[in-house]
Amino acid sequence: MAHSHSHHHHTHDTKGRNLFISILLNIIITVAQVIGGILSGSLSLLSDALHNFSDVLSLIVSYIANRYSKKKASFDKTFGYKRAEIIAAFVNASSLIIVALYLIYEAIVRFIHPQEIESGLVIWLALLGIVANGFSVLLLKKDSKDNMNMRSAYLHLLTDMSASVAVLIGGLLMKYFNWFWVDSVLTLLIAFYLIAMGYDLLKNSFRVLMLFSPEDVDLKEIREAISAFPEIKNVHHMHIWQLNEKENHLEAHIDFYEDITLSQFDDILNKVEEVLYHQFGINHVNIQPEYQKDDAKDIIVQD
Known part of the structure; x- marks a missing residue:
């Protein structure tokens, strides 16, 4: 069995620092909003505080995962902790x-039992949330583009900043128009926004953890590209999965027309790897060569 791989590592030394700063900011916001929400009676402010508390927990998870993902592989952990950030996401x-x-649930209860709210406190604490979360969003924005763990932390902060904007608007409406019902409406809008943001990330991280094929990769196209080499008779028993966002793995059995030498196989394998990397973004290839072997030749074979 031939096995080769090429990895492209990008080190972001600022990730951990930016996450730590964001954790501290969110602890401050959470404490302030819990106190303010109790004093003002604002459910939307308390809901924002609850979201901020979940941010603190999620950022701590992301911070730990970021630290673990840098640990080296060992005899009992041959992939290291490369999936730590996917689990965090x-x-x-x-x-x-x-x-x-x-x-x-809380918004529905408040609709049934409305309460008067101290809007002035809501406005000032919403402004605090916008400023602090806005700064955290800027800190994590760059790394969120190519890292699922950082993107999950970024989304928590972005949605919380958006929630604080909604709470601010609600506070102004309650202050000048006495529309206290808007507190429950905003809570519902914040909740639906969280679901919309969380679902896509949940689905993508679940796909990676379950070893599903990447959505943008077609096994049939890969099979055709490999089979285009004149020496190759058949490609079967294929598996493709993501170890994390940086590494796409493929393993397959390749049936050859002739009983070639190992050096000939190595030459063909190098060409196959180039095609797989440049056309499909697969950077870790594990190929089992075969010649007239009596086994199933289907593209997918259940192990």
């Missing part, structure tokens, strides 16, 4: 949806 996306469902 899954946990964080799940928490977004769970918090959203709880907020929907």
